Amino acid sequence: MTIRNLDAIFSPASVALIGASRTPKSIGAVLTDNLLKTGFPGQIYLVNPRYESIREHRSYPDIKSLPVTPDLAIIATPPRQIPEIIAELAANGTRGAVVITAGYGEKEKENGKRWKQAILEASRPNLLRVIGPNCLGIMVPGQCLNASFGHLNPLTGNLAFVAQSGALLTSVLDWATSREIGFSHFVSLGDMVDVDFGDMLDYLAADGPTQAILLYIESITNARKFMSAARAAARLKPVIVVKGGRFTESAQAAASHTGALAGIDGVFDAAFRRAGILRVMDMEALFNAVETLSMARPLSGDRLAILTNGGGVGVLATDTLIEKQGRLATLDPETIARLDEVLPPTWSRTNPIDIIGDADGERYHKAMSVLLEDKGVDAILVMNCPTAISSSTDSARAVIQAVEQRKSIFRRPMLLAGWLGDGAALEARHLFRKSRIPCYQSPSDAVRGFMQMVRYQHSQEMLMETVPNIPGRFTPDTEKVRRIIAQALSKQRDWLSDDEARLVLAAYDIPVVQALFTATPEEAGTAAAVFSGPLALKIISPDIHHKSDVGGVILDLENGEAVREAAAHMQQRLTREFPAAQLTGFSVQQMIRRPHGRELIIGAFTDDQFGPVLLFGHGGTAVEVIRDKALALPPLNIHLAREVMARTRVYRLLQEYRNTPAADIDAVALSLVKLSQLVCDIAEITELDINPLVADEHGVMALDARIRICPAKGEATERLAIRPYPRELEEHLTLADGRRLLLRPIRPEDETGFQEIFAALSPEEIRMRFLHPMNSLPHKLAARLTQIDYAREMALVLEGPINENDDKTILYGGVRIIADPDNEEAEFAILLRKEMTGSGLGPMLMRRIIDYARNRGIGKLFGEVLTDNTPMLRLAAAFGFTCRPVRDDAGLRLLELKL
Template sequence: MQNTLNSIIEPAYDILRTEKANPLDFIFSPRNVAVIGATEKQGSVGRTLLWNLISSPFGGTVFPVNPKRNSILGIKAYPTIFDVPEKVDLAVIATPAPTVPGIIADCVKAGVKSAIILSAGFKEAGPEGIALEQQILQQARLGNMRIIGPNCLGVMSPHTGLNATFASAMARPGNVGFISQSGALCTAILDWSFRENVGFSAFVSLGSMLDVGWGDLIYYLGDDPHTKSIVIYMESVGDARSFLSAAREVALTKPIIVIKAGRTEAAAKAAASHTGALAGSDKVLDAAFRRCGVLRVNSISDLFDMAEVLAKQPRPKGPRLTILTNAGGPGVLATDALISSGGEVAPISEQTRTALNEFLPTHWSHDNPVDILGDADPQRYTKALEIAAQDPNSDGLLVILTPQSMTDPTATAEQLKHYVESSQQKSQPAKPILASWMGGADVAAGEMILNRQSIPTYAYPDTAARVFSYMWQSSYNLRGIYETPVLPTIDSGSGIPNRQYVNKIIQTARLAGRTILTEFESKEILAAYGIPVVGTCIARNEEQAVECAEKLGYPVVLKLFSHIITHKTDVGGVQLNITDAESVRRAYRAIESALQEKVQTDPHYAKLGSENPDIFLGVTVQPMVKTHGYELIIGSSLDPQFGPVLLFGTGGQLVEVFQDRAIALPPLNSTLARRMMEQTQIHKALTGVRGRKSIDMEALEQLMVAFSQLVVEQRWIKEIDINPLLASEEQLIALDGRIILHDADITEEQLPKLAIRPYPTQYIGRWTMRNQTPVTIRPIRPEDEPLMVQFHHTLSEESVYFRYFHLIKLSQRVAHDRLTRICFIDYDREIALVVESQNSTKEAKEILAVGRLSKVHGTNTAEFAIVVSDRVQCQGVGTELLGRLIEIGRDEQLSKITADILAENHGMQKVCEKLGFRIQRTADPTVVKAEFDL
């Protein structure tokens, strides 16, 4: 056998892995619980909590802790946590806020693994409460203790029987993981769940999220076999990157549905830029949810309706719904609800219409909604459904039944059930089927039949139509979930941005104490990133303005040149369509006098003028560009939760009047840029309307990607606008640009962090194999999928066996769904390095090896995986890759790197030992474990 240097592990979705303990297991599945603050006092949190723990047995021991009592509710009590006779997994604390830091310190010393702090009086109480929280966190970090709360209701794990809350009842077991920041809402949801017979896999009140946040719990419930869907009541995002990273990974396999309080909250105010005024924080949140595959809904009933339907039905591949009904009115109501919520009525194909004509009564609707008339029997329903489902124009079906004299709701439900079963047996393409059986008690038996067949039923057809629209929205969001951002190659000059020149402009302004760049400086930065700008010349006096105009050619535009004034039109600082030298002089004087008048009459500008004697520095002269085309705006501003955000939409002077814009998180790739543009009304015009040709949409996508790269790389930029960007059939050109820098007192460490980690260019490097073949080692990209297909063709059966612990067919290894998960990764959670070389015979690049470092959920450790093409083994590739993964682990501040290796894979074990790994036996004699402490 060849000396194969292949690792043995793959990401969790790909191969068998040994179980890894998550620290949150001590919260959801503790062996024992200490109740600190347990008491006999009627109506108190401590008494209710203790009673809930002992009345819903979770299979462990409960230890009340109270220095003033020997027993509570008949259970022996202990004066301190140190007196408890066993090591405690979970401490639930219900004592006054000032006592909690000391209690947490004692718990850490006693080896307690986790805590839930129910007590209030922390962040919500002001600065003193914030200080208490920081003390708690400092103590908890000393013992790697995980904490839920403070100021929360607690945690229920219905499948294990754990009720560590002070709620009045225990949730029913089920498959919905529910997380809420509001304890009061938790109790309301709990009451509602009993009426609606909804069960939960977990029921969690997060409170202030001092430690455990959304990301931790999404990962945990994503790994939980009892959880089929995750529903969230959110008041604040907390750690945005953690939330987005976790949601992006989990949402593909388990739907995540969020209701977010504060939708009508005032937009975040960023006064100095159009982008800041337009990019309201709630719109940013919507953009963030789209980017990570999360579905946002508006009501609590929608929250659980979607949890049910997404767990039961396949997601639609498009927005078009076919409505089948035995009454016209309900069909019309469903249509209105569908269109108003973003769905579409599926057009009936001629083939479908012909097939329906063959058996439906003459007076059927002949369109969608498909009204099969009030005398429809079960057989007519079934046959119509079979035909409608085959229509390629349809992405889903809604069956509406109203009880009429000829109607048999129960038999029709049975027929629908048999149709679904038959379709599944024939492996027909899956389309979601929803039902609205109207009529209350008269249709109850039919509803029960459908629900048992996992066909969701709704009392009203408009509700069902809105649910379908939400399903499509979820599908649309998920389509982009693996479109991991890749920094573009700018097609300008050398092919890369002139970062050195940009840094010089920014640092010169900062050294001068300026935060506002001039229009000229802003355009120079845009041009350095390959964004076309209109030529600009600076004139300090009238004669220089004339020289510039004659050099550029008439007609020209004059604009105010100032380090202080950014919105030039507000002060009369723009003169258009100037055709000769004398007009240039008059325009220069007009701009200067308009500014002087503003300084004399407007208190705001008077203050600016007194503080800045050089408020007028001259003018800039630009060619008068023909303005036929569309005025767009592209910008970026800061969101307090998500950092830099991007804006695209209709631009020009009335940008804030039209408010036609889309928001997205950087960085972008071309697909994400296109999807961002598709959300605007102007997009329809850009693609061609009323005889006008489309602009170069591909070029506009690349410009958006380049702008995104600028925002990602130039972190000293606080706000940036291109307004307008003129888009026509002939060209894309930035007519104006403005950039605002962060304040001088901001340090580099304080600069806002991107919510989504961009492509890690710092891990790109060159290397030479033992046979002198030069290669590039770099992080994997989404575009690498075709190269990964070729790579898998180069692996022998032995290599495959060492990688997966069993043989996997080539067709399975190169399946698109699998490779997207490998190539479209979240760089905040894992880094995959590929070894790339130029294939001399084919004049194409090829991948020779892949090394992956994946963080383990809930820990500060990571697992590595390496696979090397058989024809380049024994060339030092495996050793080099593993060495680089170790360095990445250090950069990412991990504590340990591990791997499970087949005992017979001696080559990989030798590589590990060479680099300092410990090789240890495991309970499975066929597997050894490699560990490296960082």
């Protein structure tokens, strides 16, 4: 389930409190008081057989005695009673419940699991939704609903806060209320037996009053649902998260370098990045983010100007900015000249702009008025240190006045304030917040607030950035890999041999060093004759995965005799020091001489919650010591591969420096894309290392690899947190004129093709297809049409050659559906190049998308069409769509087809 019946929880017409009480300071009494005192306009029913009345309200003995069926039930009874209560409520038609009761976990763990499952089983047949158990409750200020045992009622506002921890919710509530920050929703999810973060993200993304979503997450329940919901929500409004348990060690026993480097927190961080969520590290940072998001105007860039009456705090702010990888704005010469006219001769004449310690309100006003008009400034941090010479409050009023006087400026920088001190700054901070200007108590807090906005802006750009075409597309030999792994599993092995690992990489077009595998030292010496130049010798053992750790790698051997002697010494040492390890042979390789080579590691491992995770970093024997790595969720494209690479220090070594040419970064990125495809295709791969992957100006070469396998529990794509490109939907078509077209799912790199289709449309065709005139297809819209979530949407496009003698292909059109989170109904749209109309492609596309929707279990297709779009209306009628006016609008028709 997703958002179904959540409206009954957050916007109910009636509420029943089961477990109401008049015992002072009991949870039931606090719930009763909160529910009755907030002015909830609907009906409230109190249920407790021990009382006839509570707080002058009638108390009902049980659920069956209620005069009506409540939309929402708040339950605070002993755990054993709750499954039966849920079943009775659901049978009567109640659509939502919040279970406050704790006691489902620690001391009676097995009983707790059984009761939670019983709650779920009782609720599902009638689609009753459950929040909790073990939660604080919910608060919806706009509905005057406080169904919690919190100590305060939140102010009404546009922020939603969702957390697993009730104590953390109350802390945020206390902090926000003192700063007059309001909320649209306050939700404690507790143990998440039903409603989870994915459900809440879907619901809040569509909630009009909610302009930003704050999350405190300790765990998630369904990775794919969470990722789909988070990506959808983050496209619409800011989503900010604090993750609890950052340093919890992974329970997975990892034998690979990749597994050893990974950790739970790193995986969550990769997931948040991929979803476009802004992550902050602690509650203080979350508070700063709340203040910034609730008050600051949108940010258009990352160039910060710092205006202060204290040079020292300007330096501290700059230090924090540079530490956080921010950017100081460069003042325009005209701005400096204008500041010269209004500031003392001793002002800093650079950014930070030190207007000197005796600055009064008038000086702040004049300096701000100039800065607000500098087009090279995206944001201004204005700070004040208290002095005996001038009033902090007057300076604040002057800044606010300067901003108010320039509200008409088309491009006005975002403004943040940092008023230092305690008593002297209190009134000034109040004035700023009243004027919707975020105000902080220290330079570092202010800069962190700014950088949170920068990171959020960057995450949004990442979601909408045009994806380049993959250089040198590759065709993997997936069946060959499946045969290799099946053979290994048939022998009950959980690691592929070195030879098998190389064959797997080669099947996915990852360059691997040539090697010969021998059984004895003598065979190794003979094999050396095949190569010229220095040689490398490595042991092969299913029991030893890190060869260098046991002296199992010897380099720069000159000839066959040296190889034979080294192999014999290896064999003796292994028998002596590791008698339990099985030695199956030796690998003889030619030494790879790449003077400019950089040693990298790329790999994959399996996370318990998010499934396969990819790793890129600094490779070599010291990989765990250096720990320079970044993680990403598959599937990857070139754009995402470059992004994960750029998050490491070794990425800078791949650039040109001194006399070292730049490495072939495209080749490295493409290797990551190929590795991503491998783990998307092959469910049996659980861990994989390529270490080192040597990269230089000539490309990449994998020198060593290890792959861990286990029998698959399902299809490869089922274990992924993000559904990959569905190749199974590709289909070749032959037109009547002999042209062959490929019908396939859309890809992110198709944005250019869509722009070309749009450019070829006439103004009338644009109006027909987009329902209103458009001069161009905005980048954000084009990116949204091509960068889709295959778990919730589908777009099929037609691709083919321009003519039979040309290898270049173009898009001829396509069809799409966008399903609701519950997969109940989907909106469809179709687009064809004008020259393809009348060729039968329209009906073909419509048939394909109807079949796809039906196979997905979608119940209804719908779409809005202009009344004068006769061809589309005829096509829809041919497929059985019904047609009716849209909201009494004679210009629009609603098409619907029940599946």
